[in-house]
Amino acid sequence: GKGHSHWSYEDLKHWSTDYSDCGGTKQSPINVDTAQATFSPDLRPIQLSGYSLPANKQLKLKNNGHTVVLELPESLALTGGYAQQYRAVQLHLHWGSPLGPGSEHTINGRRFPAEIHVVHYNTKYDSFTEAMVHPDGLAVLGAFLEVGHGENQYYHEILKHLFEIQEVGQETLVPGFNIAGLLPANLKLYFHYNGSLTTPPCYQTVKWTIFNQTMLLSHNQMSMLVSSLRTDDDKLLQSNYRPVQNLHGRRVLASFQ
Numbered sequence: 001g002k003g004h005s006h007w008s009y010e011d012l013k014h015w016s017t018d019y020s021d022c023g024g025t026k027q028s029p030i031n032v033d034t035a036q037a038t039f040s041p042d043l044r045p046i047q048l049s050g051y052s053l054p055a056n057k058q059l060k061l062k063n064n065g066h067t068v069v070l071e072l073p074e075s076l077a078l079t080g081g082y083a084q085q086y087r088a089v090q091l092h093l094h095w096g097s098p099l100g101p102g103s104e105h106t107i108n109g110r111r112f113p114a115e116i117h118v119v120h121y122n123t124k125y126d127s128f129t130e131a132m133v134h135p136d137g138l139a140v141l142g143a144f145l146e147v148g149h150g151e152n153q154y155y156h157e158i159l160k161h162l163f164e165i166q167e168v169g170q171e172t173l174v175p176g177f178n179i180a181g182l183l184p185a186n187l188k189l190y191f192h193y194n195g196s197l198t199t200p201p202c203y204q205t206v207k208w209t210i211f212n213q214t215m216l217l218s219h220n221q222m223s224m225l226v227s228s229l230r231t232d233d234d235k236l237l238q239s240n241y242r243p244v245q246n247l248h249g250r251r252v253l254a255s256f257q
């Protein structure tokens with residue numbers, strides 16, 4: 001990868017000195033004020049294709065010091081809900097600690113326990129690195145994770161490997177599974193806005209989709225997520241979320257009323 005960036009969630013102030021876009025006016029994450037969201041009936045249901053992977057397709061799972069990343073094959077494609085076709089790059093998670101929740105986006109000021117991001121790039125560009133510098137270059141699907149009663153079998157496919165990658169830089173291979181199971185069954189109800197990567201370089205090139213339906217994990221699964229990984233100073237990797245950013249006049253669209 002790009003090697004370990006020296007930024008951290010502790011010194012957010014320096015992000016914009018080292019990465020100018022981080023001080024821009026279309027930054028993410030944001031708080032979604034549902035009363036201010038504009039119902040947009042032409043927002044189509046999100047459609048996923050190729051998300052169901054056979055077990056013999058091995059995927060790389062890595063602790064990169066800031067999150068756990070599952071690399072995804074480009075065969076996973078977003079075909080509905082966006083004007084252009086996007087293909088998957090990777091998915092990763094944001095979480096809190098035993099002291100509090102760690103989603104990046106908030107809804108009416110409410111922070112959820114955790115949040116998944118599935119990162120895609122616009123296939124009109126030759127590569128992800130080319131796409132990520134263009135305003136329509138990236139599409140990230142986000143969903144909130146909450147604690148429910150039963151075990152979530154899809155999240156188990158990732159969480160059961162966390163103990164193998166406790167240290168920064170460690171990676172392991174995960175058998176393929178139905179990646180769509182990590183996202184809500186109802187892909188019609190979502191918020192949509194133009195924003196950025198929530199980590200340096202903070203490029204303002206992301207069309208965000210935040211689903212209204214949340215994902216339920218067991219209490220044990222959520223505590224595995226918040227207490228398995230370490231950072232490069234051997235502390236627990238926790239609360240890896242950026243504070244919400246100012247909308248600066250941006251509108252948030254809703255696919256539902």
Ligand SMILES: NS(=O)(=O)c1c(F)c(F)c(SCCc2ccc(C(=O)O)cc2)c(F)c1NC1CCCCCCC1
Nearest residue numbers: 001002003004005064066067092117119196197198199
């Ligand atoms: N919410 S988000 O999508 O902005 C996001 C984060 F908030 C993230 F925190 C991250 S992880 C931090 C960036 C990073 C660091 C090291 C390595 C490596 O060693 O391979 C890779 C990446 C992270 F990877 C991503 N997504 C990345 C954005 C960073 C650069 C391009 C990689 C794909 C999308």
Ligand SMILES: [Zn+2]
Nearest residue numbers: 092094117198
């Ligand atoms: Zn993210």
